[in-house]
Amino acid sequence: MIKTITSKAEWESALSEVKSFDFYHTFDYHHISKTDTEEAVLLYYRDKDALILLPLLLRQIFDTDFYDATSVYGYAGPLGHNINEDFSAEAFREALDDFFNEKKIIAVFSRLNPYIDDQDRILGGIGEIRPIGNVVNIDLSKSLDEQRSAYRRDTRSRVNKARRLCTVRKATEAQDIETFVDIYTETMTKLDADEDYFFDKEYFFNFLDCDGFKTDVLLAVHNETGEVTAGSMFVKTNNIVQYHLSGTRSEYMKIAPSRLLLDEMRIQATEEGYRFFNLGGGYKSREDALFNFKSSFSDDFKSFKIWTYIVNQDKYHEFMILSRVEEDTEFFPAYRAKVSHI
Secondary structure (H helix, E strand, O other), X not given: OEEEEOOHXXXXXXXXXXXXXXXXXXXXXXXXXXXXXXXEEEEEEEEOOEEEEEEEEEEEOOOOOOEEEEOOOOOEOOEEEOOOOOOOHHHHHHHHHHHHHHOXXXXXEEEEOOOOOOHHHHHOOOOEEEEEEEEEEEEOOOOHHHHXXXXXXXXXXXXXXXXXXXXXXXXXXXHHHHHHHHHHHHHHHHOOOOHHHOXXXXXXXXXXXXXXXXXXXXXXXXXXXXXXXXXXXXXXXXXXXXXXXXXXXXXXXXXOHHHHHHHHHHHHHHHOOOOEEEEEOOHHHOOOHHHXXXXXXXXXXXXXXXXXXXXXXXXXXXXXXXXXXXXXXXXXXXHHOOOOOO
C-alpha cells in the first residue's frame, strides 16, 4: 500500500526514517516551489524492513479528470532505506501502479539526485531512467589543498585576483537579500533566461525562512568601491551542499567574483564537515559555457538522470493527439510540450 503524506509534521517524520536526503526532498522546498494548481505529496511505501519515499507534484491534465506527476526543479527522486537483497521491486511497482491508477495519474516524470543511493535500484523496471548530462562535484572529504589542485590554472589565477580585490561576507540583513535578488535578476535578464529562472522577492525570503534545510547567501564586496559585485545562494542538507542560485554585476564580470564565492563556500563547507559540493551542470544539462565554468573547479563528474513512466499508454496517446504535438518530441510528457518545458 502507498500512503500519501501532505502535512509538514508527517513529511518531516518520514524523512527522519531514511539515512540521507537533500533539500529538494523537503516539505518546505516543495511548498515554495509548487504552483497554485499543483499538489505536493510524499508517497510512503513500506514492505517489511524496506522503506521508500517518493516526493511528487500532482497536476491536473488540462480540464480533464486525469492527472500527471512531476518533480520539483532540482535533484529529487526516491529515497530508500534497507533496499537490500530482500527488497521486491515487483511488489513496489504493483503498489505504485495501484496508486497511480486509483488517482488517475497517467504519466510520471522526476529528475533524480546523483548523491542519493539506490534510486536506480528502486525505479528499475518502472518506466525509463535516462542520463541526460553530468554535474560537477567537489569532493569535500579531500583536503583543501587536494581540492584546489584540481582547479584549472585560469580558475586558480582568477580566484587569487578576486580575493585581492574583494571581501566575502554572509548576507545577514534584509537589505543584503534585496541586493542579492537585484543582482540575480539582472544576471538572468542579461542571459535572456527562461521565465522559470526568475523569482519574485517573496520567494527568496520564504526560501531563507525554511527550517528544513540551511541556506547561506554569500556576497563578494569590492574593497575599493564597497559595492556588492556578486552573490551566490548555497543550500546545505545532511552531507550535501548545493550551489543553487548566483549572479554577478555586469561591470564586475572581468574580476570573476562568482569564482571567489565558490572557493569560499568550498572552504567553509569542508571545515563544517560536509562531503559533497554539487556545482550542477550546464544550461539544460548541456556541456556549454556554464558547464565549462563549473568544471574548471573539478573533474569529478556525476551522471544526472531523469525518470519517465507512462502509466496509462492509451490515455497518454489520446492526450498527445488532442495537443497535436510532434511524435518525436523529447519533451515529457509529450502532450505538455507546447505549454511547458523540462
